[in-house]
Amino acid sequence: xxxxxxxxxxxxxxxxxxxxxxxxxxxxxxxxxxxxxxxxxxxxxxxxxxxxxxxxxxxxxxxxxxxxxxxxxxxxxxxxxxxxxxxxxxxxxxxxxxxxxxxxxxxxxxxxxxxxxxxxxxxxxxxxxxxxxxxxxxxxxxxxxxxxxxxxxxxxxxxxxxxxxxxxxxxxxxxxxxxxxxxxxxxxxxxxxxxxxxxxxxxxxxxxxxxxxxxxxxxxxxxxxxxxxxxxxxxxxxxxxxxxxxxxxxxxxxxxxxxxxxxxxxxxxxxxxxxxxxxxxxxxxxxxxxxxxxxxxxxxxxxxxxxxxxxxxxxxxxxxxxxxxxxxxxxxxxxxxxxxxxxxxxxxxxxxxxxxxxxxxxxxxxxxxxxxxxxxxxxxxxxxxx
Numbered sequence: 001x002x003x004x005x006x007x008x009x010x011x012x013x014x015x016x017x018x019x020x021x022x023x024x025x026x027x028x029x030x031x032x033x034x035x036x037x038x039x040x041x042x043x044x045x046x047x048x049x050x051x052x053x054x055x056x057x058x059x060x061x062x063x064x065x066x067x068x069x070x071x072x073x074x075x076x077x078x079x080x081x082x083x084x085x086x087x088x089x090x091x092x093x094x095x096x097x098x099x100x101x102x103x104x105x106x107x108x109x110x111x112x113x114x115x116x117x118x119x120x121x122x123x124x125x126x127x128x129x130x131x132x133x134x135x136x137x138x139x140x141x142x143x144x145x146x147x148x149x150x151x152x153x154x155x156x157x158x159x160x161x162x163x164x165x166x167x168x169x170x171x172x173x174x175x176x177x178x179x180x181x182x183x184x185x186x187x188x189x190x191x192x193x194x195x196x197x198x199x200x201x202x203x204x205x206x207x208x209x210x211x212x213x214x215x216x217x218x219x220x221x222x223x224x225x226x227x228x229x230x231x232x233x234x235x236x237x238x239x240x241x242x243x244x245x246x247x248x249x250x251x252x253x254x255x256x257x258x259x260x261x262x263x264x265x266x267x268x269x270x271x272x273x274x275x276x277x278x279x280x281x282x283x284x285x286x287x288x289x290x291x292x293x294x295x296x297x298x299x300x301x302x303x304x305x306x307x308x309x310x311x312x313x314x315x316x317x318x319x320x321x322x323x324x325x326x327x328x329x330x331x332x333x334x335x336x337x338x339x340x341x342x343x344x345x346x347x348x349x350x351x352x353x354x355x356x357x358x359x360x361x362x363x364x365x366x367x368x369x370x371x372x373x374x375x376x377x378x379x380x381x382x383x384x385x386x
Contacts, residue, residue, distance in 0.1 A: 002092075006087075007021045008076070013271065040060070160383060162380070164183070168298075189308055206283045207284075208285075221248075227264045285305075287313055315331060
């Protein structure tokens with residue numbers, strides 16, 4: 001088969017961030033399919049490179065987490081328009097594989113289907129427009145209704161829908177799309193464990209590490225609150241590491257200074273290897289979302305990376321991931337509105353080496369049984385051949 005993958009945020013391992021689409025394209029190529037990628041980057045010229053034996057077409061569309069809402073929307077629309085032209089210039093594929101977010105990528109796939117008769121699969125990473133509406137980015141009721149109608153039309157026209165979490169699968173089942181929907185979460189790449197030993201360096205410090213985007217959705221002020229509570233309690237062995245970039249970075253720096261915190265370290269965004277190194281050296285990996293339950297239906301790649309390297313997880317939200325962490329005993333879920341309770345309830349037990357060791361073993365067992373590449377990729381490839 002010939003497949004064109006549409007993903008505005010396609011990344012390779014050396015670039016860091018989520019590399020799910022890199023795994024998917026590699027799997028398609030390894031299975032004998034012809035693959036091309038249409039994506040965007042923050043440079044001023046177009047470029048086509050070969051990655052793993054398939055071409056990646058980069059379009060000059062600037063995007064960053066620091067952009068204002070209107071600028072983000074303009075970036076999404078520009079990518080869709082430019083990608084439409086690019087796809088039309090390429091050999092016609094057997095199908096398109098459109099990866100959201102944003103929703104506009106789905107609109108692009110639907111437009112190609114309508115004008116060229118090209119079938120498409122739509123992968124849903126976040127529920128749009130529900131997420132931006134809940135976060136306050138969308139306020140106009142009419143606009144929300146229009147976008148909701150567009151969302152439904154994209155689902156209706158898709159040949160298949162890939163839901164990236166069990167919660168999303170439930171959402172599509174409730175909407176009546178269950179027969180053409182499959183759940184394929186993000187992946188736990190167990191080769192990360194082989195490449196980097198997951199034995200933590202022996203130290204008296206208890207380190208909580210967050211690696212990822214520093215945006216409004218991630219609400220990392222919760223981790224700052226936790227660090228402040230530890231400092232108030234004079235817990236000198238407690239420290240936090242935050243690694244990444246995003247719109248909230250200046251706010252986080254100001255909070256650290258204003259609160260006089262000496263137990264929080266900020267590091268810039270780096271490669272996947274560096275990010276895994278930070279997680280590997282920590283006592284626990286931190287998962288963070290703001291008080292937006294629509295976001296909790298997602299599939300954050302940092303969760304699956306932590307599982308892959310056998311790292312206990314500290315999570316500040318509920319939803320399917322919070323439930324799974326509790327059920328599988330691979331970490332701790334706490335209320336970010338009550339950082340005192342984390343220390344009152346969990347601190348003493350977490351000091352015991354056996355506690356973290358057992359949580360880490362449970363995390364890696366979950367990765368191996370449910371989220372490893374050899375568990376997820378084959379069912380995904382089978383679904384695409386329907």
